[in-house]
Amino acid sequence: xxxxxxxxxxxxxxxxxxxxxxxxxxxxxxxxxxxxxxxxxxxxxxxxxxxxxxxxxxxxxxxxxxxxxxxxxxxxxxxxxxxxxxxxxxxxxxxxxxxxxxxxxxxxxxxxxxxxxxxxxxxxxxxxxxxxxxxxxxxxxxxxxxxxxxxxxxxxxxxxxxxxxxxxxxxxxxxxxxxxxxxxxxxxxxxxxxxxxxxxxxxxxxxxxxxxxxxxxxxxxxxxxxxxxxxxxxxxxxxxxxxxxxxxxxxxxxxxxxxxxxxxxxxxxxxxxxxxxxxxxxxxxxxxxxxxxxxxxxxxxxxxxxxxxxxxxxxxxxxxxxxxxxxxxxxxxxxxxxxxxxxxxxxxxxxxxxxxxxxxxxxxxxxxxxxxxxxxxxxxxxxxxxxxxxxxxxxxxxxxxxxxxxxxxxxxxxxxxxxxxxxxxxxxxxxxxxxxxxxxxxxxxxxxxxxxxxxxxxxxxxxxxxxxxxxxxxxxxxxxxxxxxxxxxxxxxxxxxxxxxxxxxxxxxxxxxxxxxxxxxxxxxxxxxxx
Amino acid sequence: xxxxxxxxxxxxxxxxxxxxxxxxxxxxxxxxxxxxxxxxxxxxxxxxxxxxxxxxxxxxxxxxxxxxxxxxxxxxxxxxxxxxxxxxxxxxxxxxxxxxxxxxxxxxxxxxxxxxxxxxxxxxxxxxxxxxxxxxxxxxxxxxxxxxxxxxxxxxxxxxxxxxxxxxxxxxxxxxxxxxxxxxxxxxxxxxxxxxxxxxxxxxxxxxxxxxxxxxxxxxxxxxxxxxxxxxxxx
Numbered sequence: 001x002x003x004x005x006x007x008x009x010x011x012x013x014x015x016x017x018x019x020x021x022x023x024x025x026x027x028x029x030x031x032x033x034x035x036x037x038x039x040x041x042x043x044x045x046x047x048x049x050x051x052x053x054x055x056x057x058x059x060x061x062x063x064x065x066x067x068x069x070x071x072x073x074x075x076x077x078x079x080x081x082x083x084x085x086x087x088x089x090x091x092x093x094x095x096x097x098x099x100x101x102x103x104x105x106x107x108x109x110x111x112x113x114x115x116x117x118x119x120x121x122x123x124x125x126x127x128x129x130x131x132x133x134x135x136x137x138x139x140x141x142x143x144x145x146x147x148x149x150x151x152x153x154x155x156x157x158x159x160x161x162x163x164x165x166x167x168x169x170x171x172x173x174x175x176x177x178x179x180x181x182x183x184x185x186x187x188x189x190x191x192x193x194x195x196x197x198x199x200x201x202x203x204x205x206x207x208x209x210x211x212x213x214x215x216x217x218x219x220x221x222x223x224x225x226x227x228x229x230x231x232x233x234x235x236x237x238x239x240x241x242x243x244x245x246x247x248x249x250x251x252x253x254x255x256x257x258x259x260x261x262x263x264x265x266x267x268x269x270x271x272x273x274x275x276x277x278x279x280x281x282x283x284x285x286x287x288x289x290x291x292x293x294x295x296x297x298x299x300x301x302x303x304x305x306x307x308x309x310x311x312x313x314x315x316x317x318x319x320x321x322x323x324x325x326x327x328x329x330x331x332x333x334x335x336x337x338x339x340x341x342x343x344x345x346x347x348x349x350x351x352x353x354x355x356x357x358x359x360x361x362x363x364x365x366x367x368x369x370x371x372x373x374x375x376x377x378x379x380x381x382x383x384x385x386x387x388x389x390x391x392x393x394x395x396x397x398x399x400x401x402x403x404x405x406x407x408x409x410x411x412x413x414x415x416x417x418x419x420x421x422x423x424x425x426x427x428x429x430x431x432x433x434x435x436x437x438x439x440x441x442x443x444x445x446x447x448x449x450x451x452x453x454x455x456x457x458x459x460x461x462x463x464x465x466x467x468x469x470x471x472x473x474x475x476x477x478x479x480x481x482x483x484x485x486x487x488x489x490x491x492x493x494x495x496x497x498x499x500x501x502x503x504x505x506x507x508x509x510x511x512x513x514x515x516x517x518x519x520x521x522x523x524x525x526x527x528x529x530x531x
Numbered sequence: 532x533x534x535x536x537x538x539x540x541x542x543x544x545x546x547x548x549x550x551x552x553x554x555x556x557x558x559x560x561x562x563x564x565x566x567x568x569x570x571x572x573x574x575x576x577x578x579x580x581x582x583x584x585x586x587x588x589x590x591x592x593x594x595x596x597x598x599x600x601x602x603x604x605x606x607x608x609x610x611x612x613x614x615x616x617x618x619x620x621x622x623x624x625x626x627x628x629x630x631x632x633x634x635x636x637x638x639x640x641x642x643x644x645x646x647x648x649x650x651x652x653x654x655x656x657x658x659x660x661x662x663x664x665x666x667x668x669x670x671x672x673x674x675x676x677x678x679x680x681x682x683x684x685x686x687x688x689x690x691x692x693x694x695x696x697x698x699x700x701x702x703x704x705x706x707x708x709x710x711x712x713x714x715x716x717x718x719x720x721x722x723x724x725x726x727x728x729x730x731x732x733x734x735x736x737x738x739x740x741x742x743x744x745x746x747x748x749x750x751x752x753x754x755x756x757x758x759x760x761x762x763x764x765x766x
Contacts, residue, residue, distance in 0.1 A: 105710075108707075109579065112704055113700065115602065115611050115700075116700045116701060117697075124611075155704060
């Protein structure tokens with residue numbers, strides 16, 4: 001019953017109206033916990049459906065997801081309220097009415113907190129432009145759609161003789177919402193789910209398992225589909241400093257031979273990283289592969305960067321015996337426009353948490369799966385060559401630079417900045433973030449080609465397709481980046497000069513023009529020296 | 532003015548007693564936001580510290596009435612909070628906060644003061660001593676009133692204070708969630724020592740509100756203190 005009341009409170013808080021209930025001095029039978037909470041039958045019905053007669057237990061939490069849907073059809077997850085149960089039993093609480101009172105207190109806290117998160121204000125304003133929807137599901141908590149930097153607030157915990165109930169809310173901070181139309185999004189691929197994982201330790205006790213994303217649980221409310229992630233991606237991309245995006249892009253380059261990459265969409269997805277943390281997006285197919293894979297990995301968080309070659313196989317591997325089944329479907333997706341690439345190959349982005357223990361898991365799994373994934377591997381590669389030329393280890397790379405542009409096509413104006421920020425972003429971050437992963441990579445040594453990792457220079461990875469040594473650019477990535485970085489500066493420099501001449505020309509045309517014409521050669525020489 | 536107490540008894544000492552849990556919150560607000568900000572905090576605390584009215588039955592058991600809640604929007608702050616649906620309680624709080632605001636404005640202070648909400652239990656003492664009030668939880672809200680120059684600053688202040696209050700609510704809920712000491716549920720004869728039974732629709736724990744204004748000299752004028760002295764002398 002508590003569950004139902006909780007759900008009622010949450011949903012009612014998001015209805016957009018002010019709630020007013022009366023106190024009555026004499027109790028009425030239906031008021032649980034002595035709180036006058038109206039019962040909206042539909043809500044109870046949904047909750048019952050979701051719970052299907054079960055009660056929360058470890059790994060099975062009841063979650064209410066609040067999302068926003070605009071009149072254009074874009075939607076975005078705003079909050080996830082989770083009610084979890086863990087094993088910590090409070091044996092001291094013997095009196096059931098203490099528990100009852102505490103639950104009542106928890107509901108009151110919930111009332112208070114539901115008014116405090118950003119979604120409340122949004123829900124009060126809902127109407128023409130957007131509506132707020134809810135979805136109740138039971139099972140693993142899915143915090144992935146909340147974008148970067150989401151915060152968690154714990155409403156309260158109550159210990160009971162059978163376990164401890166924790167009620168918390170994870171809400172999105174990044175409320176900047178951009179229409180996805182500008183990115184020529186192709187229709188979402190059903191079954192492709194993009195999960196965003198951040199390696200932030202969650203303060204709440206929710207077990208963060210990136211699996212079992214239940215498509216079927218949807219009770220009619222908006223479902224965070226690929227659209228959501230994309231929006232999230234784009235939004236975050238636009239709001240987050242380019243460095244983050246770049247950072248993740250380069251991380252993606254660390255992908256194994258099958259250039260996982262980062263499809264353009266992946267880039268922004270990665271862009272969801274916290275400023276000093278890496279996040280990776282994991283693409284996975286419908287529950288099956290995804291769920292199993294991650295379950296095997298047993299990590300709550302994906303960690304971008306330094307992934308070893310085996311990763312692409314990992315997700316496919318566990319549970320799918322080498323991942324052959326998903327592979328064939330890739331070409332289908334591969335044929336699609338940029339954004340779609342996130343599909344499968346990105347499974348490889350299944351990064352292990354940056355802990356040695358999990359990397360060991362990764363290792364074993366990757367080892368086992370790698371062997372099996374031999375052929376799909378190539379298949380992936382070929383596919384990628386077509387799509388993500390820049391990241392392929394094949395000679396199509398003469399368009400390296402150009403190809404780099406392609407994946408970033410949707411971020412075209414930001415290309416330069418992206419690249420520019422690369423070295424700036426990565427070096428400082430690589431030591432802290434890369435080293436554990438690098439270390440794990442080394443220890444794994446699994447992905448054959450991926451062993452080219454070095455700790456200090458994040459870019460020095462052999463298998464990195466576009467920047468690999470044997471390819472177009474006969475230089476190491478560091479030099480490459482430095483080189484690449486220069487041209488924009490130069491062009492801006494000459495532009496300045498040009499601007500100057502323009503300004504001066506405007507001021508006093510004839511003489512200045514003559515003077516400048518004389519000096520042109522000097523300017524050119526100057527520019528030459530800079531190069 | 533005098534501190535507003537739900538029951539008259541000898542005022543407790545200004546400093547919190549030994550086992551009293553004390554929480555301090557600080558806010559900086561503009562003049563016209565003082566009332567709403569204070570009400571938001573006080574109501575949130577009282578929401579957690581109120582139950583339905585007890586109805587004692589013959590066998591020593593009791594049933595509890597229902598507490599209704601309602602949303603309150605603030606006019607001067609981008610904020611909304613939940614309070615118990617009790618007009619009496621709301622009136623009592625508004626009166627206290629109104630006095631506080633007037634004192635803040637009028638005392639010539641530089642806009643600093645604090646308002647305290649104290650939950651206490653009464654302990655009957657033998658004659659000639661009057662009942663003792665033993666506080667078990669004390670919430671202090673320190674207020675700093677700022678003056679803003681133009682409308683733009685006011686708008687920013689609206690939002691910022693709204694956000695600040697959100698944080699405060701979260702803080703309050705955290706404290707509440709610790710499930711620390713709460714007075715035992717009393718028997719019928721003891722109920723007035725624990726709860727304020729004067730209201731007809733809800734039953735908060737016995738509480739009293741007091742405030743003090745820090746005048747520009749930095750010395751704090753405790754109205755409770757004054758009353759204590761007066762009462763002691765009168766005794």
